[in-house]
Amino acid sequence: MNDSPKPLSGTLPWTRSCFVCGEDNPHGLHLRSRIESGRVILDYTPREADLGYKHIVHGGIAVTLLDEVMTWAAIVAARRVCVAAELVTRLRKPVQVGQTLRVEGWVARETSRLILTEGRILNAEGQALLTAEGKYMPMPKDQIELTQKDFVISPDSIPPQKITG
Helix, strand or coil: CCCCCCCCCEECCEECCCCCCCCCCCCCCCCCCEEECCEEEEEECCCHHHECCCCCECHHHHHHHHHHHHHHHHHHHHCCCEEEEEEEEEECCCCCCCCCEEEEEEEEEECCCCEEEEEEEECCCCCEEEEEEEEEEECCHHHHHHHHHHEECCCCCCCHHHHHC
16 A cells, blocks of 8 residues: 555645735735646746846846745645755846746755755746756744744645645
C-alpha cells in the first residue's frame, strides 16, 4: 500500500494580507496561484502602477511574482509554511506593461533544512523573461500560528490544512 500523499492540483489558498494574494490588501495584486502538473503557476498582466522606468515593469514586482510561486512550491513540497532564505534572479528580457505573463515555480531539490526551487516568467510566446533560483526554509514554529490565522478558507481552493497538515 502506498502511503505517500496524492499530488495536489487546483487553486492554492490565499491570505488576507499578502501583497500578491491577499484579498484584504488594498495595494496588493489579488492574484491566485494554482498547481498544474507539479508546478505552481500564476498568470498576471502588469499594470501601469507596476512600472519602474517609464517603459518597463519594476524588477521588484517581477521578483515578487517569482518569490510567490517558488514559496508555494516549497510549501507544497515541505507540507509546512516556508520563507525565502535566498533568491537569485536573472533578467533575460524586459517585462512590459500589458504583457500576459505566466509565472512558474517548482522544487529542484530538497534537503533536510532547505528546499531549493527554480522559477521563471514567460511571455505569451513562451519566451523566458526572468529566471530564478531560490532557497526556502520552513518558517520558525513560533510564527506559524500567525500565518495560519491569515489564510482565507474558501471552497474555491485547496484547504490550507491539506497542504500544511
